[in-house]
Amino acid sequence: MRLLVINPNTTRAMTAKIATAARRVARPGTEIIATQPDIGPESIQGFLDVARSQQGLLEVARRHPDVDAVVVACFDDTGVDALRCVFDGPVIGIGEAGFHAATMIATRFAVVTTLARSVPGLEDNLDRYGLARRCVGVRATDVPVLELETHPARAETRIASEIAAAISEDRADAIVLGCAGMADLNDRLARRFGLPVIDGVTCAVTLAEALVAAGLKTSPAGAYAGGTERERTVPCVAAP
Amino acid sequence: MRLLVINPNTTRAMTAKIATAARRVARPGTEIIATQPDIGPESIQGFLDVARSQQGLLEVARRHPDVDAVVVACFDDTGVDALRCVFDGPVIGIGEAGFHAATMIATRFAVVTTLARSVPGLEDNLDRYGLARRCVGVRATDVPVLELETHPARAETRIASEIAAAISEDRADAIVLGCAGMADLNDRLARRFGLPVIDGVTCAVTLAEALVAAGLKTSPAGAYAGGTERERTVPCVAAP
Amino acid sequence: MRLLVINPNTTRAMTAKIATAARRVARPGTEIIATQPDIGPESIQGFLDVARSQQGLLEVARRHPDVDAVVVACFDDTGVDALRCVFDGPVIGIGEAGFHAATMIATRFAVVTTLARSVPGLEDNLDRYGLARRCVGVRATDVPVLELETHPARAETRIASEIAAAISEDRADAIVLGCAGMADLNDRLARRFGLPVIDGVTCAVTLAEALVAAGLKTSPAGAYAGGTERERTVPCVAAP
Amino acid sequence: MRLLVINPNTTRAMTAKIATAARRVARPGTEIIATQPDIGPESIQGFLDVARSQQGLLEVARRHPDVDAVVVACFDDTGVDALRCVFDGPVIGIGEAGFHAATMIATRFAVVTTLARSVPGLEDNLDRYGLARRCVGVRATDVPVLELETHPARAETRIASEIAAAISEDRADAIVLGCAGMADLNDRLARRFGLPVIDGVTCAVTLAEALVAAGLKTSPAGAYAGGTERERTVPCVAAP
Amino acid sequence: MRLLVINPNTTRAMTAKIATAARRVARPGTEIIATQPDIGPESIQGFLDVARSQQGLLEVARRHPDVDAVVVACFDDTGVDALRCVFDGPVIGIGEAGFHAATMIATRFAVVTTLARSVPGLEDNLDRYGLARRCVGVRATDVPVLELETHPARAETRIASEIAAAISEDRADAIVLGCAGMADLNDRLARRFGLPVIDGVTCAVTLAEALVAAGLKTSPAGAYAGGTERERTVPCVAAP
Amino acid sequence: MRLLVINPNTTRAMTAKIATAARRVARPGTEIIATQPDIGPESIQGFLDVARSQQGLLEVARRHPDVDAVVVACFDDTGVDALRCVFDGPVIGIGEAGFHAATMIATRFAVVTTLARSVPGLEDNLDRYGLARRCVGVRATDVPVLELETHPARAETRIASEIAAAISEDRADAIVLGCAGMADLNDRLARRFGLPVIDGVTCAVTLAEALVAAGLKTSPAGAYAGGTERERTVPCVAAP
Structure with a gap:
């Protein structure tokens, strides 16, 4: 195909x-x-x-x-x-793909994305798809999309920090990474946190x-x- | 201003x-x-x-x-x-304006719009604005937007027919006209049906x-x- | 009129x-x-x-x-x-007026009101109007209504403190002041916080x-x- | 007590x-x-x-x-x-009592009440109590409250007609009678329809x-x- | 009976x-x-x-x-x-019994239960019953059910700690104890916290x-x- | 695999x-x-x-x-x-699979299943998965599961009849067949109705x-x- x-x-x-x-x-x-x-x-x-x-x-x-x-x-x-x-x-x-996949392997997922100004649009989507009920929160890292390319280490640190908070504060049992530019991080973060970290592209x-x-x-x-x-x-x- | x-x-x-x-x-x-x-x-x-x-x-x-x-x-x-x-x-x-106005003068409003294919987008908006709870239904007349200009009498008949159905079947107590091209119809329809018929432009x-x-x-x-x-x-x- | x-x-x-x-x-x-x-x-x-x-x-x-x-x-x-x-x-x-206005200029608003015992009634209203989806929280200042008249400075300090919390903790991008007795505070607070602070009376x-x-x-x-x-x-x- | x-x-x-x-x-x-x-x-x-x-x-x-x-x-x-x-x-x-009882003996209940102008208030209550999810509809009989006393036979006929519709059209498996003045009808209607007909006073x-x-x-x-x-x-x- | x-x-x-x-x-x-x-x-x-x-x-x-x-x-x-x-x-x-009782004596209740892995099932129930709107949160104590029998004092300390948090953080005005094994604790905890602490069995x-x-x-x-x-x-x- | x-x-x-x-x-x-x-x-x-x-x-x-x-x-x-x-x-x-697939290719799907007594459980699932928003209705055919094997022609007639009603009355733009025993019908029904008819097993x-x-x-x-x-x-x- x-x-x-x-x-x-x-x-x-x-x-x-x-x-x-x-x-x-x-x-x-x-x-x-x-x-x-x-x-x-x-x-x-x-x-x-x-x-x-x-x-x-x-x-x-x-x-x-x-x-x-x-x-x-x-x-x-x-x-x-x-x-x-x-x-x-x-x-x-890739947003809906990540959300749908998450709901089939976990009960409550969190989204970790880039800038705060993108969050309301993602929340709108979750409501439109009907999947908001399964999402415990959309967290912004304040990392602009292009910094995922230019400052990858700093970006990963910020992403990991929000994942940790989603697990401890919001009881997330899976994480959806909220940007196509994070498509190379999910495996490493999944091993680090011991739960599914989902990349939407995949x-x-x-x-x-x-x-x-x-x-x-x-x-x-x-x-x-x-x-x-x-x-x-x-x-x-x-x-x- | x-x-x-x-x-x-x-x-x-x-x-x-x-x-x-x-x-x-x-x-x-x-x-x-x-x-x-x-x-x-x-x-x-x-x-x-x-x-x-x-x-x-x-x-x-x-x-x-x-x-x-x-x-x-x-x-x-x-x-x-x-x-x-x-x-x-x-x-x-003009969509949100009509919805907000309706909720301040009625308990349950209906929307009467043009084509069926526009309905899901309007329903998405109602959900995003939070006002879906107050809307008893979005009804399509199957009148394309441009026919409001080219065949106004036929269009008005179809619109009136859906308003009547919204009142009798869905207990609507106000109607929001769902197209800018209907902005010349609301006063006449309000008089005809005896309840608010709301034009979004106004x-x-x-x-x-x-x-x-x-x-x-x-x-x-x-x-x-x-x-x-x-x-x-x-x-x-x-x-x- | x-x-x-x-x-x-x-x-x-x-x-x-x-x-x-x-x-x-x-x-x-x-x-x-x-x-x-x-x-x-x-x-x-x-x-x-x-x-x-x-x-x-x-x-x-x-x-x-x-x-x-x-x-x-x-x-x-x-x-x-x-x-x-x-x-x-x-x-x-004035409650519904503030809520409707907020949803037309912001994506997520917070309410800052007087006593905790008034909060459930306001939450009921938000649900009835359908606008709860757009409200990130109703916060009580524990300032009784009449103290807004008798102790205005202390009241304003408490209100400002809850506004700050609504912005940092709940990501509010607009504030609705939840009492008619706060109708003289909104302009000053809007300048201070750099986002809309909405008075219902106005x-x-x-x-x-x-x-x-x-x-x-x-x-x-x-x-x-x-x-x-x-x-x-x-x-x-x-x-x- | x-x-x-x-x-x-x-x-x-x-x-x-x-x-x-x-x-x-x-x-x-x-x-x-x-x-x-x-x-x-x-x-x-x-x-x-x-x-x-x-x-x-x-x-x-x-x-x-x-x-x-x-x-x-x-x-x-x-x-x-x-x-x-x-x-x-x-x-x-008695409204909430009827709703709570219904949800413990049935999956979906209907309400049959008096005038249409009372329906939005009841729907507000169902939402406030959280029980709207379990209610398939609130139906008005257009029987004023006091006619339950003055014209009981005609009232019962109208009530029975709406119960029949709630069962056939809305798949209700229990009925809540929506007026204190109907407190003498529930047993007879329950026998007639073969499912629970609930009186709120009781x-x-x-x-x-x-x-x-x-x-x-x-x-x-x-x-x-x-x-x-x-x-x-x-x-x-x-x-x- | x-x-x-x-x-x-x-x-x-x-x-x-x-x-x-x-x-x-x-x-x-x-x-x-x-x-x-x-x-x-x-x-x-x-x-x-x-x-x-x-x-x-x-x-x-x-x-x-x-x-x-x-x-x-x-x-x-x-x-x-x-x-x-x-x-x-x-x-x-006993879960639904506790939830229904809580909504008739309080506006917002919290649930304090045993293990975190039981929480999603309880949240599903609250949604199914329609009562999620009235619940401010389901909190896990991380006390396994059987430890309520074997280590009652330690369990009660953990339960009291989560009740305190539900009151201060979530504004709960009633508590539902989320396990049949807590049926001997509610009276003592109600006196301690000065609000209803509800046992589902009762x-x-x-x-x-x-x-x-x-x-x-x-x-x-x-x-x-x-x-x-x-x-x-x-x-x-x-x-x- | x-x-x-x-x-x-x-x-x-x-x-x-x-x-x-x-x-x-x-x-x-x-x-x-x-x-x-x-x-x-x-x-x-x-x-x-x-x-x-x-x-x-x-x-x-x-x-x-x-x-x-x-x-x-x-x-x-x-x-x-x-x-x-x-x-x-x-x-x-297979239920959730059908629902998720439907939401990625249509805006509003209907479910056509077997007995009425199965409907509330399916509605519970749609709510739990969060996908109820996208479902316009779950329709029962009153065909028991085993009659799909013993009386296939009669069953298919009943299924087709409910599909037609879901399209005309509920504006469904996709159909999910609500039983594993219907897994051989979806292709034929899709051709007949000109929209996706989804089998959960597949x-x-x-x-x-x-x-x-x-x-x-x-x-x-x-x-x-x-x-x-x-x-x-x-x-x-x-x-x-």
């Missing part, structure tokens, strides 16, 4: 890290097509960046019409609902494969019903 | 209708600046159109930096969260005036914290 | 403070009629005081049948539902003006349906 | 019916003191009547300081929170006995913390 | 303590039949023990077909739903008596509808 | 059907071990059958200690929480493979923390 993995920001180093994580867990027969938009924010931190990334994301989708499933590798699941109107195959965000890739294997596609009815052919293929046109 | 009223789709006839509704209720001292984007969808019906409208919406915001408050005249409150990161003054969507304009009069601005903390000056002024740039 | 602002307790000094706050923000054409009952509790702190205030509140309503809108200037929105059965125009409590007055300007009245259907003429005009009669 | 059963309206025929239902199930050693206020509404139907009944209710409480427990025999649990601030022993409303009396037998009193902490002695004994005084 | 009180674990010393608590509050005419299974776990701590106890519990039920009501004396209400399919009379778990016994006195039985419709006679009488048979 | 697929009832024909569905979608390298208990109910319909199946389920678990993941092929996810305390690898119920198998591929195991902390070695290996012992 062909699996399109979109990093919705323009930072190519993050695309590379995401591709590595994806390929590590993908089935032998899965081709990972990892890419990012040409325009838009360098990282997605909060509501403004989400809005600024939509145009580039739709253009990426237009360049890759022929895939079996799509993973959106941004933890706030930027554009997932819109892409479900465009693609026939399953479209999964989960989204394997869940996408699972849905395809189960023969499932996005519903053509309801909210994801596509519009006219023109709407699907010309994401954003100049007004007459 | 200067009040920017943005129609987030590119249909100028709708902007004109929205401007009329806004000016009908605005205070004498309020200047209504009604506009729409140059690019983007002709109407906003569902998740894909929301994504396609973001770029144009941010460009409109950039053209009008100097206003006291902003109204987003699309019932799914497209881009409201992002615009709150950009403007200092209050930013209000409410958003007067609520924006109210917040400004009360001296309130969008919180600079939390989710609406702006980023760098560059993020605020250059909504979407080509990647290096 | 004529706006009746009812202080539901019998302390005239609070009525004066409330009237000052109301007149500071009201439109030029709005006549503020500020009053209080002749009988009932001196302040409203908890469920027993709410019950004790109903009789006086209904008598105030009977004395002022001819107004365009009503503000109930007690933060637990005492009697608002009953008054909506009596008046045709909008009736708004918001209720401007929101009432907004609803009237938008042409809205309380729904005559559903829960606010009045009974017989006698019920409306003779609030409480001796049994035969 | 001495059990005060308050009918919060002024209709003595209803007090008599309530007393009969209470005495039918009370323990041998329980003295039932059934009474009603001298002033207030003749029946309690909606928010305005609730407000109008508070003064009389508090005066009844003052006349009977020396009881072990209190039942408030109005289905909207009028004044229960206030009375808990006044009495040391348990205070139980349940409130036996639950009050149960709490007393278990040695429980209302919490003196939190929301029910009494104020000064004066607040407890002088429910409503003229202002200075 | 004959009241079957089942301790669902195999520890006879706990059965004796439960029987003592039950007899202390039961009506004179109530015969308490206290028993426990022959097989199953020695204490019930978490999901695995719950599963391991089902077989023994069903066999106890088969030995005592002729009772008026049943109390399941394990705080996670083990097997209550299944037993409601078997017995005609009311079946009440409440379940008096609530069961109350439901029987009110003439209520488990609904024969819906989820508790029994199957064939064979299902009721032969809980678990070898497959053909 | 070795995947244990447990049919928790004793009907071998259902085990065979489940095994077929599982093998149809499993990866080439996955060994499906399909089995059922020796004792317990012939089908699981409601709370009593769930209790009766626990002993047999734990014995099956003891016979197969050496697997990488477990699927419980009963739609009410019988015993999943208990098995998570026993196995190290992921344990997934989803549980591919999701289990996904979690294993992502390197995830059940959390050893919190509710699934195992007890002593004895508890894990001796599911149910005679009491001393």
Whole structure:
């Protein structure tokens, strides 16, 4: 199967890290097509960046019409609902993938993410997906997304500190790492804390494969019903 | 005060209708600046159109930096969260304005909107705002947004039919009209049904005036914290 | 327009403070009629005081049948539902006004109120309005209502201390002051903490003006349906 | 034990019916003191009547300081929170009693009550008690409270019709009768429909006995913390 | 009446303590039949023990077909739903009994239980019953069930410490003790902390008596509808 | 990987059907071990059958200690929480698998199951998993589980009828089939109705493979923390 993995920001180093994580867990027969938009924010931190990334994301989708499933590798699941109107195959965000995986192996999970200003958007998502009941808290590390690349050791220290607090204060029994840029940390942190530390990229890739294997596609009815052919293929046109 | 009223789709006839509704209720001292984007969808019906409208919406915001408050005249409150990161003054969507007004004059309201594919997005909003508890149902008329302009009589018949059902089946004691394009219908329908029929444009304009009069601005903390000056002024740039 | 602002307790000094706050923000054409009952509790702190205030509140309503809108200037929105059965125009409590305003300018607000015994009633209201989802917590200062008049400096210190805790511990990005007697503190506290500090009286007055300007009245259907003429005009009669 | 059963309206025929239902199930050693206020509404139907009944209710409480427990025999649990601030022993409303009993013998109950304008208040209560999850719906019969006395056959037909609908449409497996004036109907309707039909008066009396037998009193902490002695004994005084 | 009180674990010393608590509050005419299974776990701590106890519990039920009501004396209400399919009379778990009682005498209760691994199951129950809204938190003491018998003083110290925290940190105004093995502690702790400390065994016994006195039985419709006679009488048979 | 697929009832024909569905979608390298208990109910319909199946389920678990993941092929996810305390690898119920899959490809799903008495248990699960928000309703067909084998045509007619109603009345945009015995119907019904019709067995198998591929195991902390070695290996012992 062909699996399109979109990093919705323009930072190519993050695309590379995401591709590595994806390929590590993908089935032998899965081709990972990892890419990012040409325009838009360098990282997605909060509501403004989400809005600024939509145009580039739709253009990426237009360049890759022929895939079996799509993973959106941004933890706030930027554009997932819109892409479900465009693609026939399953479209999964790494945020929801991490949340769903967590609820199948633990009773109460915590999320450890980057900046405080991203937290309300993640809490909105948890409510929309219905999974807020299972989440004991979304914790910000105050580490900007790009510092995960530039200052990895300091970032890991801050992340570990919030994981420790989620376990002792909130009784979390699993942790979901709240940024695609943390996709290389989960194994080490899981060993350190002795409980599941979940990376959304890994989960989204394997869940996408699972849905395809189960023969499932996005519903053509309801909210994801596509519009006219023109709407699907010309994401954003100049007004007459 | 200067009040920017943005129609987030590119249909100028709708902007004109929205401007009329806004000016009908605005205070004498309020200047209504009604506009729409140059690019983007002709109407906003569902998740894909929301994504396609973001770029144009941010460009409109950039053209009008100097206003006291902003109204987003699309019932799914497209881009409201992002615009709150950009403007200092209050930013209000006509959806939330209608919902808030309804809860202050009735115990249970119904929403009557256009296409079924827009319903889940409105239900998401109601949940995010916390107001779902007060809403007895979101009903689709299957009237596309643009038919409100091209076939007004047929549209009004369909809308009235769903209002009647909301009253008899769901015990609604107020109705919120779920599209900016219905802003000329509420008075007539209220008289016909003998209970409040609420137009979001009207409410958003007067609520924006109210917040400004009360001296309130969008919180600079939390989710609406702006980023760098560059993020605020250059909504979407080509990647290096 | 004529706006009746009812202080539901019998302390005239609070009525004066409330009237000052109301007149500071009201439109030029709005006549503020500020009053209080002749009988009932001196302040409203908890469920027993709410019950004790109903009789006086209904008598105030009977004395002022001819107004365009009503503000109930007690933060637990005492009697608002009953008054909506009596008046045709909008009736708004300062608690709900503060909550609604907060949700339009911030993602998560905290309430800072007087005594702990008032907190469950406020939490009930937040749930009834549906806005509990947006409230990160209701904090008591243990300052009785009347001490806001008699020991203002000490009261402000306690209020500021709880605001600081709401920001640091609960990530509040706006504060709603939970008592009409705090209506002179919000501007100073907003400057001090750098985020919106919302006074309910101010918001209720401007929101009432907004609803009237938008042409809205309380729904005559559903829960606010009045009974017989006698019920409306003779609030409480001796049994035969 | 001495059990005060308050009918919060002024209709003595209803007090008599309530007393009969209470005495039918009370323990041998329980003295039932059934009474009603001298002033207030003749029946309690909606928010305005609730407000109008508070003064009389508090005066009844003052006349009977020396009881072990209190039942408030109005289905909207009028004044229960206030009375808990006044009495040391348990205070139980017949609405909550019926709801609690239903959840211990069935998975999903329906409420069948009198007028539609009482429904939102009951739904508020269900939410406040937390029991809304277990209630499949509150149905109005459009039978005014006093017609239960004056036209009993017609009333019973309407009630039976709504019970049938609750079973077939909402899958209710128990019914709670939503008015003290229906306290003589439950046994006959239970036999007719073959599932529990619950009368709140009966349940409130036996639950009050149960709490007393278990040695429980209302919490003196939190929301029910009494104020000064004066607040407890002088429910409503003229202002200075 | 004959009241079957089942301790669902195999520890006879706990059965004796439960029987003592039950007899202390039961009506004179109530015969308490206290028993426990022959097989199953020695204490019930978490999901695995719950599963391991089902077989023994069903066999106890088969030995005592002729009772008026049943109390399941394990705080996670083990097997209550299944037993409601078997017995005609009311079946009440001590967990739900404590929760219901608490909500009638306090606004917000806390639960203090044994091991952390039991907490998610209790939280599930609170959600299922709908009563989570009224619970400010479930706190684990890390005292295993059987240590309540073997090290009572140390256990009581830990329990008191968590009660103190629930009051100061979570504003609890009543405490529910979360284990049948704590049934001898509630009176002493209530005096110490000056608010209700509720034992589930005592409440379940008096609530069961109350439901029987009110003439209520488990609904024969819906989820508790029994199957064939064979299902009721032969809980678990070898497959053909 | 070795995947244990447990049919928790004793009907071998259902085990065979489940095994077929599982093998149809499993990866080439996955060994499906399909089995059922020796004792317990012939089908699981409601709370009593769930209790009766626990002993047999734990014995099956003891016979197969050496697997990488477990699927419980009963739609009410019988015993999943208990098995998570026993196995190290992921344990997934077919109910939760169907629900999670549905939320990733649709906005609102409906469940179509067998008997009405199973519905409350499924609704409890949806609440516990947090996914109730996304489910528009659980519909019973009144087809007993075993009639899916004995009267397949009649059963399919009834299922199709409820699917049609869920689409037209509840606006479902995906259907989850609520019984392992329906695992051969989903493809045909999906083609007939033009939207996803989801079989839980298929989803549980591919999701289990996904979690294993992502390197995830059940959390050893919190509710699934195992007890002593004895508890894990001796599911149910005679009491001393």
